Amino acid sequence: MLAAIRSRAAGVAGLGSGFRRVRLGIGDDCALLRPRSGEEVAVTTDLSIEGRHFRLNWHSPESVGHRTLARGLSDLAAMGAKPVAAFLSLGLPRELTVAENGPAWVERFLDGLLGLAREHRVPLVGGDLAESPLAVADIVLTGVVPRGKALLRSGAKAGDRIYVTGSLGGAAAELAALSTNPEAFQDRRRGDAAPHLFPQPRVKQGIWLRKCGLASAAMDLSDGLSTDLQHLCEESGGAAEVESAALPLGTGASLAMALHGGEDYELLFTAAKDVRVPQAIAGVAIAEIGRMRAAKAGRPTVALRTDNGLEPLMANGWEHFSMNAEKKLKNG
């Protein structure tokens, strides 16, 4: 299996602009990255575990591979970092590595992962393989960003407007449908409108935001708006008010799914109120969904404005929409 992965990874290695920053890939004790002078290196890790983040009878192997990489790319996007290289630690039961009536599960997993890698021109340059009673995949993404220019969660100020890319809740809606009839979803492929099975990390949009310098804070929406906006408020030392009517609902999504669903992998960002934010960035719509407020004792950190007035928006109110409700070391 080692030789197969090495050979397949080599097919991606030469593709990317990231490749110019990879001095040494698979084959030695470490990979070596060569950032340019004045660049910082962004690093993120995301652990995906069978039964927690995906299910073998719900998710096609291509979807698991795609989602594994998408989670890491989305973290880079949130910092405005340009992807340089990916590392994959993969633990698999032996039966998933054996071909039977078609390619082995791991081959199709790699199809999904390397397909998205190719799209974002990020080479797979290292990792680890082990036999495991259940499937686990830890993805490490590295990227570069000019010194001091990364988008952080911590810069939002009272009065700033709050924006999201794309739409919210579509992943939760697709997951809900998937859970009732998994067979109907086995043909979905990358490029289909499949926000849960094949999410599109907003790498271009993140880099655009970093380059134009209009965002005061940014992060990606992995745990759901209610949870993630709470984190942004905590890191920025502020509060937020979301307009219910302004939320861009994904296909089939309820308001609850948009607020709490998670795994949309859209970007959440803030900008000063006098900054002109475009209606779309690199082909993806941008919606203004609320504003930052000063934090105040006795006032909820995140509040939702509806026809009935303002109500507290609790983090993770609908945890069961998400397969991925765990807390993270860095909440990526």
Next chain:
Amino acid sequence: MLAAIRSRAAGVAGLGSGFRRVRLGIGDDCALLRPRSGEEVAVTTDLSIEGRHFRLNWHSPESVGHRTLARGLSDLAAMGAKPVAAFLSLGLPRELTVAENGPAWVERFLDGLLGLAREHRVPLVGGDLAESPLAVADIVLTGVVPRGKALLRSGAKAGDRIYVTGSLGGAAAELAALSTNPEAFQDRRRGDAAPHLFPQPRVKQGIWLRKCGLASAAMDLSDGLSTDLQHLCEESGGAAEVESAALPLGTGASLAMALHGGEDYELLFTAAKDVRVPQAIAGVAIAEIGRMRAAKAGRPTVALRTDNGLEPLMANGWEHFSMNAEKKLKNG
């Protein structure tokens, strides 16, 4: 658990020389590393899985934490890289996170991991946490090395002498004893002579070798001398001859354990025959164990010289000594 780890990691964050190269740690979508101008960034990942790399009834939680980090540090050592920052993706069954008659398993795991991190002045700056049916820990180590100066596996030439740090087979001997009477080993701690439970990654020795420039090739001994020397020969395009009588046997180790045992985490390196290699580096003994030969059709890649003459040394002849016989993406 997130807050606890974040707080404990913060205790290590300020310690290291590595810290000056960490701009942003736990708390945002990515960590940000700031290598100095002219530095390359070394990255390695190592996946540890319950039942494959450790057993809950054999290994104390401190040992599992220590070994998790030691594997990554040893890969950095093999390149001569200076550790900068560690990332940990941790999947755990809920019961391992709950305190009961003393600290929770995860607390003691972190004691082991962060104890070694402190010793090597490497901060834990990110990662991921998830609930998992079995314990899995993927460690990511990043380090820096001056541009073009990393020790590689690929530079050994015919005639070069082959060296190892420390002694070989001690880890396999301790594992064999441990497997017959685990209770007797529960009190072993970092600093004890416990090459399997608490291996000492040769970070200082690797950096010394890189700085003085005497090694033509280097790697760490994780899979066992017979396997790892084979890899070094493949990457260097040569062959090797090992002197049986010259092998420095670890405590309790048989010749077979020294040849095939694995997990010693010593360094294997080569140097031109006219280079003077010291008898010890940073307090660890160095032994000359053989020489590189030209690769030749019909001759084994790695051969062992004993009283009976020269015989082929097959890779992984004694796989069962090792709990970690899987092939790796990068053979770290």
